[in-house]
Amino acid sequence: MSVLEVLKYPHPVLKQVAKKIDSIDQDLKVLANNMLETMYKAPGVGLAAPQVGHSIRMVVIDTRPKDDDGNFTDEDMTELEKAVTYPLVLVNPVITKKEGTIKWEEGCLSVPGYVEEVERAAYVEVNHSTIDGEEVTLKADSLLAVCVQHEIDHLDGKVFIERLSQLKFDRIRKLIKKNGYDQPEA
Numbered sequence: 001m002s003v004l005e006v007l008k009y010p011h012p013v014l015k016q017v018a019k020k021i022d023s024i025d026q027d028l029k030v031l032a033n034n035m036l037e038t039m040y041k042a043p044g045v046g047l048a049a050p051q052v053g054h055s056i057r058m059v060v061i062d063t064r065p066k067d068d069d070g071n072f073t074d075e076d077m078t079e080l081e082k083a084v085t086y087p088l089v090l091v092n093p094v095i096t097k098k099e100g101t102i103k104w105e106e107g108c109l110s111v112p113g114y115v116e117e118v119e120r121a122a123y124v125e126v127n128h129s130t131i132d133g134e135e136v137t138l139k140a141d142s143l144l145a146v147c148v149q150h151e152i153d154h155l156d157g158k159v160f161i162e163r164l165s166q167l168k169f170d171r172i173r174k175l176i177k178k179n180g181y182d183q184p185e186a
């Protein structure tokens with residue numbers, strides 16, 4: 001497995017609508033594993049294929065909390081979050097149901113150093129294929145719901161700062177333009 005370079009906003013690949021995946025082959029499985037490695041190393045809780053330069057509809061997610069020793073724990077997870085087998089690899093995810101609203105402080109490996117509160121659906125159902133080609137439905141709330149929506153946004157060419165008010169978005173975009181990501185000032 002290898003750690004991949006994560007593209008930074010406003011890289012053009014991050015603005016493209018990613019292509020649907022027609023077939024799952026060995027190359028795709030290798031990419032999924034490398035994306036997981038990249039996500040864990042960062043560390044992050046989710047990563048979408050466009051963030052590593054592949055404009056295709058696949059995301060990896062692992063939102064499990066960690067204890068003081070750095071081991072995964074299911075403490076503070078919701079029942080829906082506990083019901084999931086981690087890590088998640090979602091191929092061609094499609095949100096089929098959204099309910100309620102939730103606000104969460106989000107960050108992004110493609111916009112390092114910036115954290116802002118974003119409002120999203122509190123509960124989502126997502127049809128997707130597993131990396132083994134099985135068609136399944138994911139039911140998610142809390143952080144997992146937030147993360148799934150954040151990652152699927154990447155597949156539609158959107159980063160989380162574009163979900164903020166125009167004022168906040170303009171401020172962050174200016175800071176990025178001025179400072180790059182070497183000395184971010186959020």
Ligand SMILES: [Zn+2]
Binds near residue numbers: 107110150154160
């Ligand atoms: Zn992101």
